[in-house]
Amino acid sequence: MRRDEADVTEPGVTGRVFDVQRFSLHDGPGIRTVVFLKGCPLRCAWCANPESQRPDPQIAWFANLCVGCGRCAEACPRGAVTIDGGRPLTDRRLCAACGRCAAACPRQARRLMGCSVSVDEVMQEVRRDAPFFRRSGGGVTFSGGEPLSQPLFLLECLRRCRRWGYHTAVETCGYARWDDLEEAAGLTDLFLFDIKLVDPLRHERLTGVRNELIVDNLERLLALGAAVVVRVPVLPGVNDDRESMRALGEFVAGRPAVRTVELLPGHELGAHKYAALDLAAPTFGAPLRERLVSDAAEIERGAHGVECRVAQGLS
Amino acid sequence: MATRAEEIEGGTVVSLPVSAEWEADLRPRIARLRAQYFTHKPSVCLERALSYTEVFKETEGKPMVIRRAKGLKRICETKTILIQDDELIVGNAGRKPRTGILGPEMSNYWFDKELDTLSTRPQDPYIVDEEQKQLFREQIYPYWKGKTVIEHWLKRVPADTRALGYETGVIDVEIKTESGPGEIAPGYGEILLPKGWGGIRRWAEERLAALDPADPANEEKGYFLEAVIIAMEAMGILARRHADAARELARRSSPERAAELEKVAEVCDWIATEPPRTFHEALQLVWFAQFSLMIELNAPSYSPNRMDQYLFPYYEAALQSGELTHDEAQELLECLWIKFAEQCWILNANCCQYFAGYQGFFNVTAGGVKADGEDATNAVSYMMLQATMDCRLNSPSVAVRLHRNCPEEFLLKVAELARLGTGFPAIHNDEVGIKALLRKGATTEDARDWCLVGCVEPNLPGKLHQWSDYGHYNFGSAVEFALFNGEHLLSGRKLGLETGDPNDFETFEEFEAAVMAQLANELRHIAIQGHITEALHRDLLPCALASSLILDCIDNGADLLRGGARYKRGPGTLGIGIADGVNSLAAVKKLVYDEKRLTMDELREALRADFEGYEEVRDLCLSAPKYGNDDDAVDQYVRHFAHFVVAEHDKYDTLTGGKMMPSWYPVSSNVPQGMTVAALPSGRKAGKPLADGVSPNQGTDRLGPTAVLRSVGKFQHEDLDGGTLLNVKFEPQVLAGEEGLQRFAAYLRAFLDLPIYHIQFNVVDEKTLRCAQARPDEYRSLLIRVAGYSAFFVELHEDIQNDIISRTANARL
Ligand code: SF4
Numbered sequence A: 001m002r003r004d005e006a007d008v009t010e011p012g013v014t015g016r017v018f019d020v021q022r023f024s025l026h027d028g029p030g031i032r033t034v035v036f037l038k039g040c041p042l043r044c045a046w047c048a049n050p051e052s053q054r055p056d057p058q059i060a061w062f063a064n065l066c067v068g069c070g071r072c073a074e075a076c077p078r079g080a081v082t083i084d085g086g087r088p089l090t091d092r093r094l095c096a097a098c099g100r101c102a103a104a105c106p107r108q109a110r111r112l113m114g115c116s117v118s119v120d121e122v123m124q125e126v127r128r129d130a131p132f133f134r135r136s137g138g139g140v141t142f143s144g145g146e147p148l149s150q151p152l153f154l155l156e157c158l159r160r161c162r163r164w165g166y167h168t169a170v171e172t173c174g175y176a177r178w179d180d181l182e183e184a185a186g187l188t189d190l191f192l193f194d195i196k197l198v199d200p201l202r203h204e205r206l207t208g209v210r211n212e213l214i215v216d217n218l219e220r221l222l223a224l225g226a227a228v229v230v231r232v233p234v235l236p237g238v239n240d241d242r243e244s245m246r247a248l249g250e251f252v253a254g255r256p257a258v259r260t261v262e263l264l265p266g267h268e269l270g271a272h273k274y275a276a277l278d279l280a281a282p283t284f285g286a287p288l289r290e291r292l293v294s295d296a297a298e299i300e301r302g303a304h305g306v307e308c309r310v311a312q313g314l315s
Numbered sequence B: 001m002a003t004r005a006e007e008i009e010g011g012t013v014v015s016l017p018v019s020a021e022w023e024a025d026l027r028p029r030i031a032r033l034r035a036q037y038f039t040h041k042p043s044v045c046l047e048r049a050l051s052y053t054e055v056f057k058e059t060e061g062k063p064m065v066i067r068r069a070k071g072l073k074r075i076c077e078t079k080t081i082l083i084q085d086d087e088l089i090v091g092n093a094g095r096k097p098r099t100g101i102l103g104p105e106m107s108n109y110w111f112d113k114e115l116d117t118l119s120t121r122p123q124d125p126y127i128v129d130e131e132q133k134q135l136f137r138e139q140i141y142p143y144w145k146g147k148t149v150i151e152h153w154l155k156r157v158p159a160d161t162r163a164l165g166y167e168t169g170v171i172d173v174e175i176k177t178e179s180g181p182g183e184i185a186p187g188y189g190e191i192l193l194p195k196g197w198g199g200i201r202r203w204a205e206e207r208l209a210a211l212d213p214a215d216p217a218n219e220e221k222g223y224f225l226e227a228v229i230i231a232m233e234a235m236g237i238l239a240r241r242h243a244d245a246a247r248e249l250a251r252r253s254s255p256e257r258a259a260e261l262e263k264v265a266e267v268c269d270w271i272a273t274e275p276p277r278t279f280h281e282a283l284q285l286v287w288f289a290q291f292s293l294m295i296e297l298n299a300p301s302y303s304p305n306r307m308d309q310y311l312f313p314y315y316e317a318a319l320q321s322g323e324l325t326h327d328e329a330q331e332l333l334e335c336l337w338i339k340f341a342e343q344c345w346i347l348n349a350n351c352c353q354y355f356a357g358y359q360g361f362f363n364v365t366a367g368g369v370k371a372d373g374e375d376a377t378n379a380v381s382y383m384m385l386q387a388t389m390d391c392r393l394n395s396p397s398v399a400v401r402l403h404r405n406c407p408e409e410f411l412l413k414v415a416e417l418a419r420l421g422t423g424f425p426a427i428h429n430d431e432v433g434i435k436a437l438l439r440k441g442a443t444t445e446d447a448r449d450w451c452l453v454g455c456v457e458p459n460l461p462g463k464l465h466q467w468s469d470y471g472h473y474n475f476g477s478a479v480e481f482a483l484f485n486g487e488h489l490l491s492g493r494k495l496g497l498e499t500g501d502p503n504d505f506e507t508f509e510e511f512e513a514a515v516m517a518q519l520a521n522e523l524r525h526i527a528i529q530g531h532i533t534e535a536l537h538r539d540l541l542p543c544a545l546a547s548s549l550i551l552d553c554i555d556n557g558a559d560l561l562r563g564g565a566r567y568k569r570g571p572g573t574l575g576i577g578i579a580d581g582v583n584s585l586a587a588v589k590k591l592v593y594d595e596k597r598l599t600m601d602e603l604r605e606a607l608r609a610d611f612e613g614y615e616e617v618r619d620l621c622l623s624a625p626k627y628g629n630d631d632d633a634v635d636q637y638v639r640h641f642a643h644f645v646v647a648e649h650d651k652y653d654t655l656t657g658g659k660m661m662p663s664w665y666p667v668s669s670n671v672p673q674g675m676t677v678a679a680l681p682s683g684r685k686a687g688k689p690l691a692d693g694v695s696p697n698q699g700t701d702r703l704g705p706t707a708v709l710r711s712v713g714k715f716q717h718e719d720l721d722g723g724t725l726l727n728v729k730f731e732p733q734v735l736a737g738e739e740g741l742q743r744f745a746a747y748l749r750a751f752l753d754l755p756i757y758h759i760q761f762n763v764v765d766e767k768t769l770r771c772a773q774a775r776p777d778e779y780r781s782l783l784i785r786v787a788g789y790s791a792f793f794v795e796l797h798e799d800i801q802n803d804i805i806s807r808t809a810n811a812r813l
């Protein structure tokens, strides 16, 4: 590892962030602020945050809130928006994601997803909830997208959090350069590490990449002694079958350093975001909660001393 | 959780949400008393009015303080005494439970006018029968014509003040011309429990005997002390009549009930003169005092105050001697809770909008610290919260004083009650409360003994005279007057100051100064009429009973209303629609001055038209940044307002010897006050409710409950030492389970780190979500959170919204 640079701030590092959410309760302990970094190397078929995938900003349009006033079309300098039957249509090949239409929209029906911010700006936002972190044992979670797809920015933010005494969590899909991950490990209190599928081929089919690098990174992190929660988004027809659950159980049992597993019930709450980006939404549905609870118990039985819980979800 | 339809009365949900589990756990006696409570529909009682009328006819020429004490004695001698099945704590202000008792000497023209609509009015109706109507019209009303507080007030108040207040409601100053001042924390722990009525009487007798009647200063003192003695006699008679009635009833009851009634009789007999010896006697004595104070002035907000402090010694002794088990003590306390809930406060139709919900605002305080700063939480503190969880009625108001050294279990108990989403308990930051008391001139030790009165007002048991309802003013009107050079748009009258044509304001600062000048003018008018009200209270409503329960009235030989109390603060004002004012300033700054997207005239035209035909302007206004999102550019104005308003109040002395006191809580007046305010630059439409207390405008707080606290914490709450009120909404998933409870407790601890005075909680329910579906613009802040994901409810697809609604309806905490 490199020498500790906690007190050296690299000026001018910027990152692409698509949301900063305060009072987050499910991504690490306590009351947290989650910083969502934009861009992800995976393309999970079930992704509930489609706006997180591409690194560049995108314009979103929420049909429920739109009144068809046409101000977005007027505001667009590139003629990317046309009003058709009282609804704005965006030609995404013309759109440069400048956000002018969003600023002009009176209903907040258009929103620019992603903007470039400095570490200072992120930290100014984060520090606002410091009293809540302190009292609840919470802190800051960097999520995405894949936060490690912007390593310089991420590391700088983590360094600053360390210095200011905030608990840090990084939520990662694990598909990252080991060097970056290793450096992050020195600055991170908790990893929320996704293992979506154990089988490399199915992993490739459903996420776009094979999982060897991911598994390798997980093992190296565990070997460093990092605190890791393995998170598994569970989707009907993807990994909720007996076979996948057994494989997961074995995967966990074979890695005694894994102490905590969290099953995240899949959901279709992201559908409106797909629509907002003019994308077709996946339809995997949601798993039965009772099933997940018994699967979790099964995993606990198979792996000595592991805690396997089902995250709070809608199912 | 559900609310039962039959428990909604007169526009108010009287019951708190209940569940099957709750019902199963309820003590049988309390379940029966609670059911009995709902069989009484609020009705009118004229017994008091009649007694006072008779006595006043007989005592023409006597000093007012004595006439009034005699009135109190007469009603105690003659009133109907009713003891209900299962009651262990007995007595009512009226002839029945849940009666509104009329105080004809304060105001009664309205009663005459509203007699025929009183039982059908939309807010807080009362049953009144034909016989009562006749009695009132023939025997009560004629005598008081020309003699009431309100009639005097109307004759004295200047025309411009009257226009601003009485006629258009821009400032509302009516309430204290309709009822007595009330709003005290009687010294139960300080005076009544240690001395008993007999002890207070002897104290007054001694003082009286020591007065030299040749000294002219003593004339008034003598009358006052004589009145106290009469009032003490009245209290003795009242208690003994209850003892007699209980014994009488025992003869006709089952052996089991007869034993209970014998016990009640014994309790009442003893406390007729003597200080209480037992927990039961202490509770009964407090109840006699509470409803007798209500009889004396028909005023709100007599606060039973720090019950955990003054009851704990009796509780501890009862457990040690074996007199009671903990469970029996809890049951007794809950019997008292039901009695508290039974007490109505009757008002005219207009006032009811400002003080909706029948209740007399009995506020009980749990927790806090002792005089030496040590944590004061004890077993009774928990029992008080439990009593509200069990009784689930909208009264008494339960308040807690939380401090950094609070026991973890107490904090969790508070969180447990708060997450029911009933608004109880009102949670107060002890440190800020203590600082507020210091502002009132209390010593450090006294300040640590502070309690709540009314809604959120910091007060001091047994030592302070302070009331808050000098008048309500609102920030919306101040903005409106600044924009229209003093014109009140909804009436077309010139009611504000002429602060100039706003087109001539070259900078935003000039505009802001005009708004402040308008505010100052509203406050000035409140002061002008308030002095009149205070003088009338002093001359027409002396209150020997209330005065006997506040130190140093007896020693000084002076009524509360003549400045007899040890500390005097206020009277005070209530500022309404803070967020509307803040958001309006922020919108004008951004749209007119900074970005020049609107001219002043474009904005004015749109507001004059209530945005009809100017939807684009309204959209711009709505999209301007809003208070509640931790945005310093907006939140700075709340600090400006606080600073300005506090300094203005300091300019006005009051008659009882204090200064005018500022507070920012609404009771329910944000709704009626909104009716007089035209459209605002914040995007609010004409006539709509103003914001509630120091809370953000509905649906504009988009960053969640932590950002709200940060925004609200940007001014010094203790400077508004009449109290501030903050309502925060939570989605039920956030609070569910043990984990939710822990999180909630942590949130409360963080609240204590901020300089905010008060917070109370609502939980988003199915109904709210349905409204959000129908009117997304007003509910943009609702957030749905699951792991790794969150979204604004209003953006979700309808089928998913419906799914969430049905889950919320079935949610269990
Ligand atoms: S400006 Fe907004 S509301 Fe108007 S058409 Fe465009 S998206 Fe819809």
Ligand code: SF4
Residues within 6 Å of the ligand: A059, A075, A076, A077, A078, A079, A080, A081, A090, A094, A095, A096, A097, A098, A099, A100, A101, A102
């Ligand atoms: S983001 Fe910019 S380029 Fe894209 S549609 Fe909106 S205004 Fe046009």
